[in-house]
Amino acid sequence: MYSIHFYENNMYILNQALRNIPAVDENVRIKGRNGKVVSVMRMDENRYFVYVEFEIIVDKRKSAESDLRKKRR
Template identity: 40%
Template sequence: MYNIIFYEKNDHVLSQTRESVPEEGDGIKLKGRKGNVVSVETGEDNIVYILVDLAKKIKE
């Protein structure tokens, strides 16, 4: 199990515990927003930092 921390630019988006780690370039959906994995960095123990590029929110 991996503790995965998702970031967009410098903002923390989501933390999750997962069995697998997404790879660079993978499509991902977080909090109802689609995006792509930009980079993956491994930290201490089972902590993985993932930089994502999410689609812009459309204001109505």
């Protein structure tokens, strides 16, 4: 088992004990967010730092509200 520490832009996200080490460009899902592994760094024998880039979530409600405001005028 490996201790995998997930980071996004040097901000700590999650620590998991996994049997497999994520590979670069692998798609991952953490805390309900989809992301892609950017890099993997080995710190110790069983400890790895994995840097992830998450997809940008667009809030659909805000765009819908702005459309309604435009139509009312």
